[in-house]
Amino acid sequence: MILFLDTEFTGLDQAKPDLISIALVDEAGREFYAELPPSHYAVQCNEWVHFNVLPHLWGGDHVLSVEDTRDRITAWIAGIQDRAVIVTDCPDADFQLLRWLLPEWPGNLTPTPILFTAWSIGDDEQPKLHARMASYHTPERPAHHALHDANSLRVGVLYAIENGWTLWRD
Structure with a gap:
């Protein structure tokens, strides 16, 4: 089972960014999404995050x-019957924040993520793949929202697999 991971965090320019929100989406489209309370991250957010991430947060029941x-998230992952692998476009941030969140690593989750970007299936296919991934985003599903970005990643990876990308199976 492939799990598509995305997070939003306080800034790429920070040595130790804090988690703002996290999303996992499986191959079938089953979703997990949560936001941490603003008291966890607000003072550490850089300016870019204030303008591009925070306005898209849902709040309400999503804040945990x-x-x-x-x-x-542990219960959600435990509900997966198969062995699962994380695919992310930013393992240095997303995967490290998941590791921080899960100090007791789930037994059905591989310990190493797979990196996937719009360049993963080669230069010739990059424009098509990028367009496919970007097409997921709409005004109602903006980029820089962990759940929407995880779903966009899912769209891209499934497109890549349909077009012969097999690196994730290695």
Whole structure:
């Protein structure tokens, strides 16, 4: 099973960014999404995050404590019957934040992520792949929202697999 991971965090320019929100989407489209409370991250957000990430957060029932987020994502992953691998476009941030959130690593989840970007299936296909991934985003599903970005990644990876990309199976 492939799990598509995306996070939003306080800034790429930071040595140790804090998690703002996290999303996992499986191959079939089953979703997990949570946001941490603003008290967890607000003072550390860089200017770009203030303008491009925070306005897209949903709030409400999606805001969970770190402990509740940890419990719910652990239960969500435990509900997967098969061995699962994480695919992300930013393992240095996304995967490290997932590792921080899950100090007890789930037994059905591989310990190493697969990197996937719009360049993963080669230069010739990059424009098509990029367009396919970008087409997921709409005004109602903006970029820089963890759940929408994880779904966009899912669209791209499934397109790549349909077109012969097999690196994820190695």
